Amino acid sequence: MAITLEKTIEALLNGKKYATLRDILMTTNEADIAAIFSELPEENIPLLFRLLPKDMAADTFALMDADQQELLIRGFSDNELKEVFDELYVDDAADIVEEMPANVVKRILANTNPDTRKIINEILKYPEDSAGSLMSVEYISLRPKMTVSDAIKRIRRTITNAETIYTCYVTDDNRHLLGYISVRNLLLSEKEEIIEEIMETTPIYVHTTDDKEDVAKKMGKYDFVTMPVVDVEMRLVGIVMFDDAIDVMQDETTEDIERMAAISPTEESYFKTSDFKHAKNRILWLLVLMLSAMFTGKILDYYETAFSALPLLVGFIPMLMGTGGNCGSQSSTMIIRGMAIDQIHLKDFFKVIWLELRVSLILSLALALVNGVRIMIMYWNNPDKLALSLVISISIIGIVIISQIIGCSLPMLAKKLKLDPAVMAAPLITTIVDAASIFIYFNVAIKFFNL
């Protein structure tokens, strides 16, 4: 549907049907309009933006891609710039400022009012991955001695400047967080009740310096729409909104998945990343893994006499290395994801090893059996080669067990060493397991055939 609408809009723009365009924009959600902007030719963007009703313009602007925002800002008069930035939530404005080149930032700050400028500068001071950089500073605060009807009056008065009203925070005169109350509970209460008697006082909050991933997890745990952010002196300084927390969760998951595939994570989207950036994000691990695979090659070279005497051995290398790699990556994936969603903790280390050991016994016996039978059928008429089925089966048992133990323990060790467990995923595990597989296989074969 979005595509058709985009085509229609382009046609209307070309035909200068501005009144019709305005009607269409007014009945379209801001997120959809922002998506349309990203598909339009550059020259149409300022024109269409100026057709937006004033109350939708800022919201749409906040949802657009950074390069389109920059294009628009460069085309804005000082007055237009001021109008848009006055309408934006301050945390959105700070996010935009962070993405812009220095000369654009200067113009933006010159055209915002001093109060806003001060808050933007303060938000930009927080470390990039902190709760402080994520929070919104426009929330509703109430005082403990207010009555419910005072509170509702205050909400009505400050509502236009607040990003959310669903949860109101109760603070003392020095802004210390005392508790919170939802609009729902306010509406449920009698008008003359006192806030401090009906507010929730369970102290759940985050600090400005907390990692934003932990903030998102905490919000998910408690199903909070907003999470209060306090400074070291427990003063309320902002709130984190659920939609920003969802974005953090999604970005962190993408990072994890990319790390698990040996890619250095970036913030840019797939098509917005340049070819060289794509290559740069992938080359480091490819080189590391390539060079460590040479080590496996060295181990293979060491067994040259064995496979020269019995070349049939070589044909089983891909299957054995592959099975080891797959078992290792299954185990490491279960552990990495389990830790990411807080189902597995470091204290479970031995519990995990013991579980994986039991599972690896079941798996290795099943795989060894299937393989043994298959090779026996293949070489039924050749008693010499029939012995191979036993070598392969024994090797598989050893390889599967070792691979699963390596696969489950390395991500936990990484976490213990304060590294990202996702780094210990399939590619690295596979390379380590490959070497172990070759070692086990040839030692079994040499013992068995006296090579």
Place this chain on the structure above:
Amino acid sequence: MAITLEKTIEALLNGKKYATLRDILMTTNEADIAAIFSELPEENIPLLFRLLPKDMAADTFALMDADQQELLIRGFSDNELKEVFDELYVDDAADIVEEMPANVVKRILANTNPDTRKIINEILKYPEDSAGSLMSVEYISLRPKMTVSDAIKRIRRTITNAETIYTCYVTDDNRHLLGYISVRNLLLSEKEEIIEEIMETTPIYVHTTDDKEDVAKKMGKYDFVTMPVVDVEMRLVGIVMFDDAIDVMQDETTEDIERMAAISPTEESYFKTSDFKHAKNRILWLLVLMLSAMFTGKILDYYETAFSALPLLVGFIPMLMGTGGNCGSQSSTMIIRGMAIDQIHLKDFFKVIWLELRVSLILSLALALVNGVRIMIMYWNNPDKLALSLVISISIIGIVIISQIIGCSLPMLAKKLKLDPAVMAAPLITTIVDAASIFIYFNVAIKFFNL
């Protein structure tokens, strides 16, 4: 902190300090209490549950694990069961009923009132992955002709039965969805304004039969706290809450990650899954991949004369297969995740291939160069083996390009065929790429050394 609290609670339970326990529970969030329950010995669960204040008991119950819920229900008198289920939101009750064995379900339904029972049965009729199975049926609906003050009165009256009040839905007498209005806008408006003049009419909703993953994505796109669910006749039948949507997103991501590691996804958590279930979830793909790796082995067997004549060739097999596998899994991961978060669409097929081709050229040349130089240094005094550096470099170029093209195209083909793209991830890609790598490598070597 949770662990310390749990130990304290156990000590207090043993010391029969019930008054103290009750005080602690009252200042603790329900999600934390549910987490404590999951750590307690079974015999303490009913006792601690009975100490919970009435208004917290149902919320805590809804957040507990299914096995603990079952334990409690089996211990409840009919009266206690009725009390807890009367307090639960109907969609939570339906979720619990779904997890319980038949005899427990029978007791639950016998002890809920007829209206609730009817709604539970209706929710259970929706397909497991549909919006209908996810939705809540307790929302606030307004009529178009109401004034703002009528609306606020109605909200106050129906608030206790609604899971959320932040967005109120406007319906006609036949429950057709006409629009929505937030409590925020109600509070901002004059008391005598008419709802249909101030409500939002942008029609964003989902159908009861829509896939719950699509519902979660749509809510993320529009940053909705609640999403209305309509039936085929456009009648409002429920709403999906943001916290349930977040759970869906997280579960779907876990499923994707597990599929990408060749594991059949389950809904149970890591430690709650039995050893045999773990083995069952992993064995299928291990078998498939093991047998297809035999195919790579067959290709290797075919080149026996080549590596018997020049055994040095064997040592490079792990490096070449590994590099191909890693390149393929990097590409497939980028595409699978890109499609999951809607950054890459099927219509981008050729754009993706072209991008990956360009990136693969950069990567392959860099890797070929590093390898060529390394082998030249290794075998500097041996002109014969020096030629090997050229064979390896040329093979790498071919392998990297082919691997990335396979890696990026297979997930998109899977999607085109309405399969889950995540199935086409590292393990399968690696197996396919292994065969291609061996084929390229030995053909280059045979040409070069006239083997």
